[in-house]
Amino acid sequence: MKPKSVGIRDVAKHVGVSTASISRTLNNPESVSPELRMRIDAAIAELGYIPDAAARALSSRRTRTIGAIIPTVDNAMFARGIEALQSYLSLQGYLLLLSTSGYDPETEARQAQNMVSRGIDGLILRGDMHTDALRRLLASQRIPFVNVGVYHPDKPYASVGGNNEAAAYRACRYLIELGHTRIGMVAAISSNNDRATARVSGVRRALAEHGLSLKPEWYIEVPYHLDDARQGARSLLSSPREGWPTAVVCGNDVIAYGVLLEAERHGLDVPHDLSVMGFDDLEWSRHLRPSLTTMHVPTDEVWTRAGEYLVKSLSGRAAALHHEVDVSLVVRESTSRPRPAGGRKAR
The missing domain is CATH 3.40.50.2300 (Response regulator)
Incomplete structure (x- = not known):
């Protein structure tokens, strides 16, 4: 037999709150108290309730999806950054949609267009070498975006990274x-x-x-x-x-x-x-x-702060447009004073 589906009313009844409270928690977790959010999360897990993403998107005009376009996945630094970003977004109730550009601005613009057509709420881009067409697209669709890996306080759009x-x-x-x-x-x-x-x-x-x-x-x-x-x-x-x-x-x-x-x-x-x-x-x-x-580049911090910027912007909260992370020198064994002139020798 087909199991009975669990609806938002069932969750509301279980917790003892209105359906509006459940909806508010799902669509904007920051708007409710941590205690209520924990009770609702526990009820959702116990009852096996699966929110209807399409219905939520229609009611809130948000899909709670963040896009990220990186040059390649064949780089340990990008992999670590994306892992940190996804971990943060997941805690905020957001889904991460990932794509690659191969360091090609035209490919990046096409991938961004695909993401926009799928209803992303915000976008994270690597660096600041973007086409004019991409910038116009994001402006016309009013999609907030942030450049990671760079720090450009003189630019009118968000950046998170080192100098x-x-x-x-x-x-x-x-x-x-x-x-x-x-x-x-x-x-x-x-x-x-x-x-x-x-x-x-x-x-x-x-x-x-x-x-x-x-x-x-x-x-x-x-x-x-x-x-x-x-x-x-x-x-x-x-x-x-x-x-x-x-x-x-x-x-x-x-x-x-x-x-x-x-x-x-x-x-x-x-x-x-x-x-x-x-x-x-x-x-x-x-x-x-x-x-x-x-x-040393604090990769986890860069990508997490980029996610924080978008989440705050989308919820109407104040967010710093630019954030510079500290890139520090780590001295290990591969550097030393040079040998005196004429003193080189093979091992």
Whole structure:
């Protein structure tokens, strides 16, 4: 026999409140007391009530769905951020709809249009390299959005992230303070990636302030993949040894892993022959040997705060338009003072 369906009236009767209270709790949990919310959640679980999402959307004009478009899922940093975001949204009664863009603004715009057609309430985007068509779409549909991974207090739309230029400047300055004057960079592809571009700018600024420059042969851009990073490091180390840099700033930790592997393949002693600096502070970075010196980005905080901004905005509460997170230097084993001139040796 088909089991009897449980309706909102059954839940209201069980808790001893009106159906309006149940509806208010489901559509706007922040509007009721935590004690009532707990009682209603317990009743829903006990009775097996499943709210009608379509009916709720019609009555509230909200689907309680947040969209997020990231460049790729093949990146541990994005995976961790999305996990933190989903955990937060779930507690707020929101569903996360995820898509990828492949670092292509046109693809991002198409995916956003698809999400809007499915009734998302808000959207989280990576960086600030968006098409004009996407910005017009979100404005015309009055869909709040927030850029993550960047901090742009001068822009009229929300951002949550670190100052990539300042963080990369700090990373390079640390190497200079150790005594390095021959510094190279294996960066991420800068096309359609404002985070990568800002990090390169930070490195160049630190070098310029100390009368140094980033030589063309010491600057390489690679995709965010280990194989490509190794190939980039191979190119960097293809010249005679006396022409190599003594330190390398990497666009992220994955690229740094590739540089470390290739340095080992060339028989270099890291950090004494070559210091390697990462960016992001992924979990593996502290377990490597040598462990990776890097810039720590509080990924969980970035994505959770982005979710908080949208949830507050959608509920009519005040939310700070911009939030800067602290990107800090984590010194480990992959950096040290350079060897004295002529002192390099293979292991």
